[in-house]
Amino acid sequence: MGKLFRWQEGRQNTGYRLFTMINSKRFALDMHLIAYPTGSSIPPHRDPVEPTHGHYRLNIEVRKAKRGGEFQCGRCLFRFWRISFFRPDIEEHSVTNIDEGQRLLLSIGWKRRIKTAV
Numbered sequence: 827m828g829k830l831f832r833w834q835e836g837r838q839n840t841g842y843r844l845f846t847m848i849n850s851k852r853f854a855l856d857m858h859l860i861a862y863p864t865g866s867s868i869p870p871h872r873d874p875v876e877p878t879h880g881h882y883r884l885n886i887e888v889r890k891a892k893r894g895g896e897f898q899c900g901r902c903l904f905r906f907w908r909i910s911f912f913r914p915d916i917e918e919h920s921v922t923n924i925d926e927g928q929r930l931l932l933s934i935g936w937k938r939r940i941k942t943a944v
Contacts, residue, residue: 833861841866842921854879854937859888862895862929868921870898873914875937881915883935892927 830849836842841863848857875881885897887908897910899919904911912919914935921929 836860836868838868838871840868842868855935857932857934860931860933862891862921862924862931864891864924864926864928867894867923868919870918870920872916872918875915878939879937880940881913881935881937883912883914883933885910885912885934886932887929888932889928889930891924891929894923894925895927895929896922898922 830846833843833845836844843861843863845859845861846856847859848855850856873881882903887897887910890908897919898921899905899910899912900917902910902912902917
């Protein structure tokens with residue numbers, strides 16, 4: 827992800843934009859506002875990480891689109907109302923096309939070392 831405190835195009839090039847507030851390699855932590863205008867989406871994908879780490883993400887939907895913009899995820903660790911907590915490295919996830927209105931999301935992600943059995 828790019829520069830702090832600036833809007834930039836999302837990496838899938840499907841119309842959504844990111845506003846990065848935290849991007850710490852030292853703490854393996856990021857936080858973004860993600861804006862999805864009408865016509866944008868995110869195709870199904872996984873976010874790969876090093877095999878020694880797990881990736882966790884907490885998404886809070888601040889504004890729902892009038893039509894479309896549904897978050898799709900194989901299995902969330904926790905999902906209630908507009909809050910989703912999931913493993914983007916394991917579960918395929920996507921956002922359906924925004925047909926009307928805009929969607930705004932606060933997304934906080936972190937990586938954690940996975941303990942290996944001895």
